Amino acid sequence: MNIPFNRPSYDETEAMAVADVVRSGAIVGDGAWTQRATEELKRQLGAEHVLLTPSCTHALELAIMTLNLRGADEVIVPSFAYPSSAACVLRGGGRLVFADIRADTLSLDPGDFRRRITPKTKVVIPLNYAGITADMNELCAVAHEHAITVIEDAAQGMASFYHGRPAGTIGDIGNLSFHETKNYSTGEGGAFITNDPDIAARAEIIREKGTNRGDFVRGLTDKYVWITPGSSLLPPDTMGALLLSQLAKRKWIQATRKRIYEDYVHTLTPLAERGELTLPTIPPGSESNHHIFHVLMRDAEACDRAIVFFQERGISVTRHYQPLHLSPMGLGMGYQPGALPVTESLYNRLLRLPIYPTLTQAEQEHVIHTMLLFFDPAEARQ
Numbered sequence: 149m150n151i152p153f154n155r156p157s158y159d160e161t162e163a164m165a166v167a168d169v170v171r172s173g174a175i176v177g178d179g180a181w182t183q184r185a186t187e188e189l190k191r192q193l194g195a196e197h198v199l200l201t202p203s204c205t206h207a208l209e210l211a212i213m214t215l216n217l218r219g220a221d222e223v224i225v226p227s228f229a230y231p232s233s234a235a236c237v238l239r240g241g242g243r244l245v246f247a248d249i250r251a252d253t254l255s256l257d258p259g260d261f262r263r264r265i266t267p268k269t270k271v272v273i274p275l276n277y278a279g280i281t282a283d284m285n286e287l288c289a290v291a292h293e294h295a296i297t298v299i300e301d302a303a304q305g306m307a308s309f310y311h312g313r314p315a316g317t318i319g320d321i322g323n324l325s326f327h328e329t330k331n332y333s334t335g336e337g338g339a340f341i342t343n344d345p346d347i348a349a350r351a352e353i354i355r356e357k358g359t360n361r362g363d364f365v366r367g368l369t370d371k372y373v374w375i376t377p378g379s380s381l382l383p384p385d386t387m388g389a390l391l392l393s394q395l396a397k398r399k400w401i402q403a404t405r406k407r408i409y410e411d412y413v414h415t416l417t418p419l420a421e422r423g424e425l426t427l428p429t430i431p432p433g434s435e436s437n438h439h440i441f442h443v444l445m446r447d448a449e450a451c452d453r454a455i456v457f458f459q460e461r462g463i464s465v466t467r468h469y470q471p472l473h474l475s476p477m478g479l480g481m482g483y484q485p486g487a488l489p490v491t492e493s494l495y496n497r498l499l500r501l502p503i504y505p506t507l508t509q510a511e512q513e514h515v516i517h518t519m520l521l522f523f524d525p526a527e528a529r530q
């Protein structure tokens with residue numbers, strides 16, 4: 149049996165949706181499908197302004213560009229994050245400051261965030277890890293006390309909630325990813341979200357090459373002109389078609405992921421009780437979208453051995469983020485090992501198991517059996 153780490157949930161619906169766009173002869177950005185998908189996303193998120201982008205990386209860059217950072221402006225980002233969560237800061241002309249995470253949710257530690265604030269801090273980028281939103285009430289309260297803008301990196305967060313609010317809509321700006329590995333996939337794709345009309349107006353211009361083409365399309369001007377520095381951040385209309393098809397599957401996607409996640413928790417609890425591994429935490433007030441199922445092994449060596457053990461049995465399991473402050477870029481910025489102790493103690497013990505709607509029961513049983521076998525060869529044989 150060969151079990152991949154990820155398998156996107158495409159079927160004939162997506163194939164027909166893309167064929168429809170191609171047959172229409174108009175694949176250009178912000179066409180009919182992009183508009184419909186944007187409206188559907190706004191409805192599902194309850195958000196005022198949504199702009200689809202070619203990726204979440206682009207949505208993060210767009211977010212930073214709307215804030216007009218200057219060279220000395222500091223942006224606080226957890227080191228346990230994807231490179232795009234930090235690279236956007238450098239693209240936007242700011243200075244990166246890495247912070248540590250909470251040991252249970254692996255998201256930005258509000259205490260460490262507060263400690264790293266200086267008069268130059270302008271932005272913080274907390275991220276939603278595995279479908280669990282960071283402590284946004286506390287983070288936003290501290291941020292707004294210091295006039296700091298919150299960009300909520302909810303790349304993994306579509307369909308998760310924080311005290312009833314959809315991930316991506318809680319910060320001043322939010323971002324989602326529709327990359328192939330995410331709950332809702334368009335291959336590559338992302339979204340920029342805000343409820344702030346001024347930020348939305350700036351973002352619309354930057355996304356359209358720095359022009360007022362949006363006003364031109366709405367018939368408010370007879371020609372469009374260059375206004376600010378900008379970029380081209382529109383996806384082709386095929387992304388809108390794919391996204392609409394994926395969003396229509398929300399009930400099935402969420403229900404199957406939840407079932408698989410709960411089966412893992414149920415069957416691995418005895419190992420957790422014996423102290424062999426730590427199961428993920430969903431704190432009160434958080435509703436997970438079950439994007440990732442991960443465990444923390446006792447140490448890095450056990451994690452390495454488990455990866456090989458699973459591989460030998462045809463199962464693809466993976467670690468996750470390498471701390472950004474220990475990456476070649478981070479070390480080049482002067483960071484040293486030991487700077488962020490919680491991040492450093494956890495990252496190389498983290499192991500992610502396959503979780504996606506088309507993972508069959510037999511496949512999941514094989515994954516679980518393999519985990520039991522890894523810890524207790526005699527037990528698992530019975």
Ligand SMILES: Cc1ncc(COP(=O)(O)O)c(C=O)c1O
Binds near residue numbers: 338
């Ligand atoms: C937290 C976070 N931010 C941003 C991204 C980048 O998303 P994309 O691949 O859509 O650019 C990822 C990718 O997984 C991510 O995990």
